[in-house]
Amino acid sequence: MALCACRGVPHALLATALLLPLLAHADQEPLDTPAASGETASYETTEDAPRSAYLSDWYNQNVTVIGSKNIRFGPQQIDDIYLEYEFFGRKGPLDLYGYIDMPKFFGIGNAADSGIFDNGSPIFAEIKPRLSINELSGRDLRLGPISEWYLAANWIYDWGRNSDNRQNTLYTGLGTDIDTGTPLDVSFNFYGKYQWENYGADNENSWDGYRAQLEYSYPLASFDNGASLFYAGFTNYDFGSDLGDGDTTRTNESVVATNAFVYSFTHLRFLAVARYFHNGGQWNDGSELNFGDGDFSVRSTGWGYYLGVGWQF
Template structure:
C-alpha cells in the first residue's frame, strides 16, 4: 500500500502550493525524511526515504510536486520499497499539483470580497508499483481560491472531484468521479532571524467524501469518507531546510479503523485512525 507522503511539505517563506505568492522560476529540494505510525495503510508504516521536491511559478501556473523513493534508507515490514525484491514493491511514488491562476491568465482582478485569486487546480498521484497491489493512479481536479484573512495567515481552499484508475486492487479501481475532496491549507510565518532563516507553520487537511468504496467492498473494511490533517513546523535558510510534522488520520485511505481484515497471513485489526509523525532534512538547489 502507498505511504502517500507530504503534500506541499515546505514552501519558501510565504509561498505555498498555488496561493499566488510563488517566486518566478522553479526550485528543487532534495530531502531525507523519516516517518513513523503512518496510517495510509491499515498496518502502520515506518519509512525512511529520499524525496525530490519542486515548486515555483511560470507565468499563470503555480507548480508543486515531488518524487519519492520509498524505504530508501529503511523501514518496517509493512512497506516494500526501492531496494526490495519482493513481488509487491513500490519503486517510486509521485504527486504533482499544478494550478492555473485565472487572475494572472486573464490579467484581470477577479477577486470577490476576501476571495482574491481563482485557480483551475489538479492533484495527480501515481504509485509506480510492480503489480496491481502496489499501483495507484488518481487524478483530483477542480477549482481553488486564495483567501485574504487580513493577517499574516495565508489561506487556500480547493474543491476537487476524483477520477480513479488503479488503486491497489480496491473495488473503486477504474471509477469515474468516485466522490470528491475538500482541501484547506493555512500558512503562518512565525519568526524571521537576522541571518535570513525563518520558522514557519503550515497545515493542510484533506477530507475525502462521496466515494462508493465502502459499499463496493465486502467485509466492511473500507469507508466512503476519510480525513487527513497535517501540521508542519519548518526552519529554512537560503539552502538548508528542516521540518517536523504531525499528521492525524481518520480512516486513512478509506480503511475503516478497527475492522478485521486478512491479507493471507491471519486476521488483524485495521489501525487507520490516530497520529503519525515526520522529520526531514533538505537542501535546496
C-alpha cells in the same frame, strides 16, 4: 512521503515555507520587479541585484531525507526512511507543486514496508498544477475575500510492481487563494476524483467521490543566524465515495490533517510534521483483516509523524 494521495509530507504548504529563505536572500528586492514576480529566469547580476543562491529564481528545488512513523494510508501502519525530491514555483499563470519519493531508499523500515530495492514501489509521485483564471482572462476576479481563482489538478501515481500494488488517481476542479489581511496565507481547492488503479480496490476505473482541501501557513519567527521558522498545514476531506458500500473494511470518507514546522536556512532545512488520520486511505479503523499471516486490526485513525533534513538549491 508517500502512501496514498499524500505520501509526501506537507506538500504545497511547505512550498510557501521554503520560499522564506529565498525571499530573504534576495536583498529586499522590490515586489514589482520581474524576478520577484517569477516572470524571468535571467541570471543577469548587478551590485544591487546579486546572483541568487538558487539555480532558478522561480523554479525551487530541494532533496530531503525523511523518516516517518505510524503512517496510516494503508491497512497496516508504515515506518520508513526515504529520499524525496520536491519542486515548486509560480511563473505567469502557472502555480506548480510536486514531489517524487523513493520509498525505503536506505533499506530501513518496518515489516509492512517495502520500496525501491526490495520489490516494492520504486517511486511515488504527486504533481499539483494550478492555472490562474485571473491571469488567463486578464481580469480582476476578486470576490469578497477570494483574491484569485484557479483551474486545479492533483495527480498521484504509485508505481507498484503490478496493478494490485499501484495507484493512479486524478483530482480536477477549482482552486482559490483567500486574502485574510494578515500574514496567514489560506487556499481552498475543491476536486472531483477519477480513480484508475487503486491497489485492486473496487472503485478502480471510475469517478468516485470528491476532495475538499484547505491549506494554511504562517511565518513564526526569523533569527539572527539567518534562519526562519514557519508553520504550514492542510486538511484533506474525502467524501462521496462508493468504496465502503458492501465492504465493511473500507469507508466512503476520510480526513487527513497535517501540521508542519520548518526551520530553514538559505540551503539547509529541518522539518517536523505531525499528521492526524481519520480512516486514512479510506480504511475502516478497527476492522479485521488477514493477509495470510494471521488476523490483525486496522489502525487507520490516529497520529503519524515525520522528521526530515534537506538541501535547497
